[in-house]
Amino acid sequence: MTTTSTTPRTNAEQRPHGLRDFYENPDVPVASGDARSLRQARMLAAALGPAASGGGVVLDIGCGDGSAARVAAPLLTGHRVIGVDWSQDALRRASGHLPHVVRGELTDGGLPFADGSADAVLFSEVIEHLVDPDSALDELRRVLRPGGHLMLSTPNLAAWYNRGLLLAGVQPVFSEVSLRGIHGRPGREVVGHLRLYTARALREFVAASGFDVVRLAGAPFHGVPRPLRALDRLACAVPGAASILLLHARKA
Template sequence: MTPTAPTAAPPPRELRDFYENPAVPVASGTSRGVRQARMLARALGPATDGTGSRTVLDIGCGDGTAAATAAPFLPGHRVIGVDWSQDALRRARTRIPYAVRGELTGGGLPFASESADAVLFSEVIEHLVDPDAALDEIRRVLRPGGHLMLSTPNLAAWYNRALLLAGVQPVFSEVSLRGIHGRPGKEVVGHLRLYTARALQEFVAVSGFTVVRLEGAPFHGVPRPLRLLDRLACVRPRLASILLLHARRT
């Protein structure tokens, strides 16, 4: 779950401090990263097919896990990590060759308009105060027809539906940055927004993108006895733990 700066004004000092803490989890598991990387590889095609190398931005790269996972699936393409956190960038540079500082504000990404072929946006949108401004900035740097690969936890995951019926706070949702209250789990990860599949697709569509495909991915935090069921739920993305969305800039 890779946070990045969300708004035109800096977030509160306490929130920045929270995201600068290396102990805060920044990914939802290897399976999600691999599935997302395969989606991107299918979309871009090989660099040897006559189209040449493409530029892929991993925006909100955190420690570089998503970009490092994607790189073997994208031979010949250039993957660049982007984050506002200098600590995150130091860690990312141990995994990927390119990592630069940038913010998801108007013009805050250090790239020219229509200069990127694809954007990885892995586990970031749920941390943002202003996701509208973030997608505006992503749309600015993507060329027309460029690919957006977005992943985020699913508010309507199969187990969250059962938890809500029982009056329990859904997994992934948080009411405090200091502790867990009313839901399973032990880790505070700073989620500010959560999406269902329908809400995510509608939001991306009105932000200037055409939704191409929706897939599901499992979540590594599901208890071991339930992991097979969690993988099976991916057949129905609307029930999956993690939503993987492929969209193209219109």
């Protein structure tokens, strides 16, 4: 990995004026890696079990372009998967992968679903983008039925390579100091990360939000350079050092 720095764009009209404008920009990546999506989908399918008559309702909150739900769909046969996002551009792209997409926000009552109406929530690579993750988990808890499943994934601040980068005085991968460019860390894409979690912090935060943590697992990161990908997959055996954290919790 090499440290790169990009120069801020000079055209003020191209710069995001706020987070909403940033996420409505079609050039901002909204997809995540299939390896992470597949591991998360397998965890959710195992938790839900075979679909009963009528199946369950699975909400993909912050669905982006629908790629995570596309990967999960073959494992969730019989369940109704609904994509939810605040970005109209993301919903347009997600509609090519999902039969049901709706607009919603992670504010108090911002999701267009009744209390206790969902059997499971997929929350893939979303929490790191939020200004107010506390209110977001309150809203997810509201729409989940008692005992409903939360499947959350997020980048790991303490990923194996980030530990070395910090020792070298380099900004960790996944962290961002600007919405306009990369400064002081490896990578080329600005994706709008506001918060990062270690395995311990994520467990404690989710538990404090009214959930029982069932399992924490690791997943690889698609952006790791090819020569290091085998090592990244091996690191998944120790979730606290993996690139991506996969957490399964149930509404208490």
